[in-house]
Amino acid sequence: VVFCSVESDPDQIREALDAGATEYIMKPFDGDIIEAKFAEAGLL
């Protein structure tokens, strides 16, 4: 599970990780970063 969110508050990020996120992408949403994070999470 990869979260994409405008939220960059560490507590929100921890909440997402506790809920099962493997990665978390914040703005600015960049194609290369999204691709790298998806690859890291084993989704590509």
Place this chain on the structure above:
Amino acid sequence: VTPEDMDLLAALGRARAGVRVETEKPYILESRLSPLARREGYDSIDALIAALRAKREDRLIWAVVEALCRSETTFFRGREAFAQLRDEVLPALSHRRPEAPIRIWSAACATGQEVYSLAIAANESAGLATGTRFEFFGSDLSERSLEKAQAGIYTQFEVQRGLPIRMLIKYFENQDDTWAISPRIRQIVRWKRINLLADLSAMGRFDVILLRGVLKSMDASLRGKVIQALVNLLPADGVLALDPEDDVSEFEDVLTAAPGGSGLYLRDPSVRVAAAA
């Protein structure tokens, strides 16, 4: 930028920093020199270069050379090398000399991501001997890059390039839309402007030296001198980290590639990288 200007920039880059200026890529030169021209109060790169010719002012020459040499980097760039350092090299060094600090030098650290990645990797390393201490050292030719490195503050875009989210929230503090490296990491790194063409013999011993993103742009005739100067600072079990794609054929008599192909090289091939077994 005229061909004569290109020649001047190439000559300065080579003479001052040993860097091969990519004159075949004028757009790169322009993207690097435009911000400098603005900062220095010139309305164009042409005006900046004209001033360079007219004044021959050392400060301005260095500002141009630093701008030409500035490189981009990301956290954990070349992830395999960091994994090998964390899992094999650092535990092995730690067990061989538990009393002495392990000294690590990022010799072209740009804006600091490599040094902080190393410090994080060391902190995440399992299997270190009890009481292992580290000393991290970052150097670069560019004062501006070093200022950013030392501040340890990165944009949200920069921290997302290479830094896993769990590492981000563990080692950084959020400040609006920027992220600051945790003081406990920032405080264990020392920084200094160093030109790798200078005499490096007084630098002292380093167990691991990283020279990544450099050789490919270094003037071919100077690569051997710089590599030898760095190798001279490594103990027998020291490790030099280059880019995996760097051509090291001319250094085969002083360096042996460590298994794994991640760009790590051993000074003495008889010393094992992996932890003492």
